[in-house]
Amino acid sequence: MTRIPQAESQRWDELYRSREQLFSGNPNPVLVTEISDLPPGQALDVGCGEGADAQWLARRGWHVTAVDISEVALNRAAAATADVESRVSWARADLTTTPPPAGSFDLVSLHYFPLKRQPGHAALHCLLDAVAPGGTLLFTSHAHTDLAPNGDFDPDDYYQPEEIARLLGQAWNVLVNETRPRTTPAPAGTHHTHDTVLRAQRLP
DSSP: OOOOOOHHHHHHHHHHHHHHOOOOOOOOOOHHHHHSSSOOOOOEEOTTTSSSSHHHHHHHHHHHEEEESSHHHHHHHHHGGGGGGGGGEEEEOOTSOOOOOOTOOEEEEEESOOOOOOOGHHHHHHHTTTTEEEEEEEEEEOGGGEEEEEEEEGHHHHHHHHHHHHHTTTTTTEEEEEEESSSOOOTOOOOOEEEEEEEEEEOO
């Protein structure tokens, strides 16, 4: 897993360095709600940040490949998960340019990951292909109504879960495709009140 765009990596490293801890340290509530009933297996945590989701999964018996573009975030995550280090593999990569291995994961989890549209949906299909038969895709985003253009950011450039649901096709069973109120406070400086959640299972 190489091919890391340095400008983007540096931008995220600088963001993490700007605070002693960027996120709460708690797993994403959608992950806890949607995945608690699944038997543990192999998980891919896309955009793992400081590692709270990977830590939660590993402590429940999952073997986690936790990927992020930021070396600063990965170092923090590894330091915070020493008790489950045998069940978490940390990898610095950009999964939009370097695909994960196909059919390898019982869970592919993305929470607030900025997945930008590409011609032919190439990056999206690589992430979908990583889900093993019978495995689960969990994709959570801030609701589109909570997002607004800001500088170089245009929310219409990025996938929303309901759009991914329309692209899945007959090989998938969509279990959840909805917008729901957040159960935790919005990140500092934002006004996100709702999440859009997609949970889908690849048919065996």
